[in-house]
Amino acid sequence: MAHFIDRRLNGKNKSAVNRQRFIRRYKQQIKQAVSDAISKRSVTDINNGEKVSIPGKDITEPFFHQGQGGHRERVHPGNDQFSPGDKIKRPQGGQGGGSGQGDASADGEGEDEFVFSISKDEYLDLLFEDLELPNLKKNQLDKLVQYKNVRAGFRSEGVPTNIDIVRSLQGSLARRVAMTAGKKRELHELEAKLALVEAEPVPDQHQLMALREQIELLEKRISAVPFIDSFDLRFRNFQKRPEPTSKAVMFCLMDVSGSMDQPTKDMAKRFYILLYMFLSRSYKNVEVVYIRHHTQAKEVDEQEFFYSQETGGTIVSSALKMMADIVKDRYNPAEWNIYAAQASDGDNWADDSPQCADLLAQQILPFVRYYAYIEITPRPHQSLWLEYEKLQQSFDNFAIQPIRQVADIYPVFRELFKKQAA
Amino acid sequence: MSSVEQKQPLSDGPDWSFELLGQYQAEIERVAKLYKLDTYPNQIEVITAEQMMDAYSSVGMPIGYNHWSYGKKFIQTEQNYKRGFMGLAYEIVINSNPCIAYLMEENTMTMQALVMAHACYGHNSFFKNNYLFRTWTDASSIIDYLVFAKQYLSHCEEKYGISEVEDMLDSCHALMNYGVDRYKRPQKISMDEEQKRQKDREAYLQSQVNQLWKTIPNKGDLSAEHEYRFPSEPQENILYFIEKNAPLLKPWQREVVRIVRKISQYFYPQKQTQVMNEGWATFWHYTILQHLYQENLVTDKFILEVLHNHTNVVFQPEYHSKYYSGINPYALGYAMFTDLRRICEHPTEEDKEWFPDIAGSDWLETLHFAMQNFKDESFISQYLSPKIIRDFHLFAITDDDKESTLEVAAIHNAEGYQQIRQTLSAQYNLSNIEPNIQVYSADITGDRSLTLRFIPNKRIPLADNFQQVLKHVHRLWGFNVQLEQLNEDGSVKLLGSCPL
Numbered sequence: 011m012a013h014f015i016d017r018r019l020n021g022k023n024k025s026a027v028n029r030q031r032f033i034r035r036y037k038q039q040i041k042q043a044v045s046d047a048i049s050k051r052s053v054t055d056i057n058n059g060e061k062v063s064i065p066g067k068d069i070t071e072p073f074f075h076q077g078q079g080g081h082r083e084r085v086h087p088g089n090d091q092f093s094p095g096d097k098i099k100r101p102q103g104g105q106g107g108g109s110g111q112g113d114a115s116a117d118g119e120g121e122d123e124f125v126f127s128i129s130k131d132e133y134l135d136l137l138f139e140d141l142e143l144p145n146l147k148k149n150q151l152d153k154l155v156q157y158k159n160v161r162a163g164f165r166s167e168g169v170p171t172n173i174d175i176v177r178s179l180q181g182s183l184a185r186r187v188a189m190t191a192g193k194k195r196e197l198h199e200l201e202a203k204l205a206l207v208e209a210e211p212v213p214d215q216h217q218l219m220a221l222r223e224q225i226e227l228l229e230k231r232i233s234a235v236p237f238i239d240s241f242d243l244r245f246r247n248f249q250k251r252p253e254p255t256s257k258a259v260m261f262c263l264m265d266v267s268g269s270m271d272q273p274t275k276d277m278a279k280r281f282y283i284l285l286y287m288f289l290s291r292s293y294k295n296v297e298v299v300y301i302r303h304h305t306q307a308k309e310v311d312e313q314e315f316f317y318s319q320e321t322g323g324t325i326v327s328s329a330l331k332m333m334a335d336i337v338k339d340r341y342n343p344a345e346w347n348i349y350a351a352q353a354s355d356g357d358n359w360a361d362d363s364p365q366c367a368d369l370l371a372q373q374i375l376p377f378v379r380y381y382a383y384i385e386i387t388p389r390p391h392q393s394l395w396l397e398y399e400k401l402q403q404s405f406d407n408f409a410i411q412p413i414r415q416v417a418d419i420y421p422v423f424r425e426l427f428k429k430q431a432a
Numbered sequence: 433m434s435s436v437e438q439k440q441p442l443s444d445g446p447d448w449s450f451e452l453l454g455q456y457q458a459e460i461e462r463v464a465k466l467y468k469l470d471t472y473p474n475q476i477e478v479i480t481a482e483q484m485m486d487a488y489s490s491v492g493m494p495i496g497y498n499h500w501s502y503g504k505k506f507i508q509t510e511q512n513y514k515r516g517f518m519g520l521a522y523e524i525v526i527n528s529n530p531c532i533a534y535l536m537e538e539n540t541m542t543m544q545a546l547v548m549a550h551a552c553y554g555h556n557s558f559f560k561n562n563y564l565f566r567t568w569t570d571a572s573s574i575i576d577y578l579v580f581a582k583q584y585l586s587h588c589e590e591k592y593g594i595s596e597v598e599d600m601l602d603s604c605h606a607l608m609n610y611g612v613d614r615y616k617r618p619q620k621i622s623m624d625e626e627q628k629r630q631k632d633r634e635a636y637l638q639s640q641v642n643q644l645w646k647t648i649p650n651k652g653d654l655s656a657e658h659e660y661r662f663p664s665e666p667q668e669n670i671l672y673f674i675e676k677n678a679p680l681l682k683p684w685q686r687e688v689v690r691i692v693r694k695i696s697q698y699f700y701p702q703k704q705t706q707v708m709n710e711g712w713a714t715f716w717h718y719t720i721l722q723h724l725y726q727e728n729l730v731t732d733k734f735i736l737e738v739l740h741n742h743t744n745v746v747f748q749p750e751y752h753s754k755y756y757s758g759i760n761p762y763a764l765g766y767a768m769f770t771d772l773r774r775i776c777e778h779p780t781e782e783d784k785e786w787f788p789d790i791a792g793s794d795w796l797e798t799l800h801f802a803m804q805n806f807k808d809e810s811f812i813s814q815y816l817s818p819k820i821i822r823d824f825h826l827f828a829i830t831d832d833d834k835e836s837t838l839e840v841a842a843i844h845n846a847e848g849y850q851q852i853r854q855t856l857s858a859q860y861n862l863s864n865i866e867p868n869i870q871v872y873s874a875d876i877t878g879d880r881s882l883t884l885r886f887i888p889n890k891r892i893p894l895a896d897n898f899q900q901v902l903k904h905v906h907r908l909w910g911f912n913v914q915l916e917q918l919n920e921d922g923s924v925k926l927l928g929s930c931p932l
Binding site: 012013014015016017018025027028029030031032033034035069070071072073074075076077078079080081082083084085086087088089090092093094095096097098099100124125126127 | 485507759
């Protein structure tokens, strides 16, 4: 007696709940590991999960078991050299002689760290937990409306391109059945009668004629039922549904003047990666515009943005102007959610800083969802910072934060995007 | 009709189909019947590797309640499997009626046949007939009980929160090995009864506990009644004691304790019959498939693949090998059952001396008797023959921490057979492996503290993580918990307490 069941299709992720429980329980440790890992990732590596390691001792399940020592006797296989009474030096590391009885830690190696991978989603969830995009409340439908055509059932009138053939033919069939069923039944009856009459030895010609006439009439009426009628036609119906736009553009502004060395740029880069990942969780498509500047601003691609070296002085306002222009040209604020992050070591021509503040206040801040400025420098705040500080009071979509070392990046990022109290 | 079939070998794959599985199953069942294997009906489920890992992580329970530790095990298994550190077992079989066996879809036809013979007839007949399983587990109700447990726990999670339930489970799991009755026979469990009785039990238990603490007499009377101790005898089943007597547990918490205890009890026989169970199943997959081969029902290719896998399964690395991690239960068990058959069929003079009652007897009957009436410990002390000791080159080592060296106590020679047999048998005695800890007293008239007593076996101490476990005991008991050690000279030493 046996029966076979094919279980391959069901219950695939039976352990998913338990896995979630595990992650939930060790969230603190995993979070720590995740935020440690963020400083080691490359900018393109956002589609992978993360390897997480937790100290093994944190997750052991304790139970009473025997320790080392005492008097033990063990039997082993494969005697190749021993005679009774032989004395053997106690081996180190438990091989051979009477080491502990299969203790949790008896096999030593690999138990120190519990290493496992979390998926991309789990990784990002942990990374961006408790964070939110600021100022989303301004995304009112009326402001950012886009219409999308969605299917909305069927209707009986419309333009020929929207004819739904299957539905229409279904209608046609139904109508034809409805309109001919009675006649066909009658026809069959008459035909049967006709056959009976014809089968008689001497058919009654009158009756024959009458029957044939009736049959002909009926056939004509049946064939007169049109194959398709305008009544049958069904058209796909579309409705316009308003949709909030899900397009976002992120402006990365960076100072590449001589004073910005590679480590500083790396820090900026890490910050941009975080921002990009964060935005791509909220928006389906995130476009990125890279603007770098020294005394002049230039729109560049990612590679050039991060890696080409420039020298020269610094005029920040050139980049801001460029950004304002690009927004005007390509990214209508009514359609796009605009985010911007500016990274700099804080150096600027002293005369330029007030101008930057003006530009921001007049041309940029009114249109962007959020503008973050990070100053990457171990030195005291520079002129740009001081100007920006003043701005911060009048715009709530503007934030500035200093970063001193790599380890600050993630905390600063969290600070910038932390959930605001309602 | 059968003669026609016998001339036509069954397809040897490598791909299997359900139709082919059915054909093999029918043939295997036919042969199993010839050998009088008495089994539960089989329910054979084909699953994927991922589902196999699921099954792994829930320690083979087909329906497990949710707990983070199973997630941890799943992640570990997944990691090891993905990196190629370990392969997955070809099968998992569950002691239930009908007997559920999982086949992995990746297996070749040959492997599926081997697994069916191994699990569906070997393990299955062992589950049905071995005295430990017959006494301690009820195969027909275990699935229902697991369903009940899962539902009850998820119901508790809704009502009291995931964390509350998780805390309880953590603490109970820490004491899982101390949730079994070793001597008292358990009651059979069934889903319907369980649900019906559960509510009553809740109310009743609570009233019992309350009564217990209500009847505190005044101090004066008590001192007159000298040294009244509760419980009157030490209790080995710590979880049971807690379930019935812990003063502060809520009714649902007692039920959680009970669930863990029941599941622990269900697995208790499996721990004690590893060698026998695996040996029995391995012996039968070998014997059944050989039988089919002799009938020309399977091809040469088929039997070669079987032998290849079979040899891997019963491989025993020697003590100095880097693969050595103790005695392979498959190897020892298989060798012992094969040897038993040899002793019955072709006894030597030595066998007649060692096994006068079975040498030359009917082998099938003898094997069935051995399978039904023993556990690893007694099986080895009864049937480990000198030939096996010689074949395995077994030797016994004495490791005494008072000596600076290890000593070879016995080897595979005439003087050593008896001692090796005894030592190996003792090695499978659970009471030598698990520390002996019992509930010694609960101070119900005073500060309600609980005292556990550890009695070392041959001076082997308790591993020093006991403090962690005590925290769990404390969580369950709700008042002070002490752990003391009773030394050989009768002195008692306090090992630890919680809170410190």
